[in-house]
Amino acid sequence: MDATALKEAYLKWLTDNETYVDLSPQIVRIDTPFLDNSFDEIVLYAITYSDKTIKLTDDGWTMDYLESHGFTFRKGSHRYNLLYNTVKTYGLTIDSEEIFVKCDSSKFPIAKQRMVQGLLKIYDLILLNDTNVVNTFKEDLFNALTKNEVAYDAPYVVTGENGYSYTFDFSIPVIGGTKKLVNAITQPNKISNAKLYMVDAQLSHAIDSTATFYAILNDKEKINNLDEINDLFLNQSSVPITPILGSDSKTISRVLTNKAA
Secondary structure, three states: OOHHHHHHHHHHHHHHHOEEEEOOOOEEEEEEEEEOOOOOEEEEEEEEOOOOEEEEEOOOHHHHHHHHOOOOOOOOOHHHHHHHHHHHHOOOEEEOOEEEEEEEHHHHHHHHHHHHHHHHHHHHHHHOOOOOOOOOHHHHHHHHHHHOOOOOEOOEEEEOOOOOEEEEOEEEEOOOOOEEEEEEEOOOOOHHHHHHHHHHHHHHHHHOOOOEEEEEEOOOOOOOOHHHHHHHHHHHOOOOEEEEEOOOHHHHHHHOOOOOO
16 A cells, blocks of 8 residues: 555544534534543543634543542652653643643644543553552663663654644664654554554654654563554554564664664
């Protein structure tokens, strides 16, 4: 499939699986095809104001979900810092347990993309418990890079001329002026995470064609759809994305360096 066919296939999938319903003249409910930790669709609400700005909100559902599963966010705790750093990274706001973003109506598409990305990252906090909260999957990767004396930027944001931005967990500058853009996929069994990363990689490549892309897959638990992920990244994506298992320390040490691949 060429780039046009891939784009059309993705847009058809999104159109077929995402619904918009008017709840009132100012409020629209959006059922996205992206899944939370209970494999329910992430639901957003778009509220339009008289000045043509839009507030995109989860209506408090995300924090309610986490708290109902025993998660508390004591100010100053590691989990609290993870939550608020994630919210900040994706340009979101949290207030009275509601997570939202405000934007001009013309910026709605990218605001929605950032909102979904941010919520998926926040749902990753469900994987943390009191005994391993400091030793997260992503932090393991950062520690490995530091140990191998690899220079990196985290998080890393690619911004286009239109103001749209795409966030990656970290960027590794490569001798010669290029870079390796990397995302840690904490829950690879949720294929929507891989699909969202594929879209970000393709759109980012249009901005910086010299970048190469890598996905580190958390395989502390069995990945049931590894073949599907490999096909998605290596065959369906118009931009090759190299999948690497998190347990494959040799490949991580060999590939994630400041040298060209």
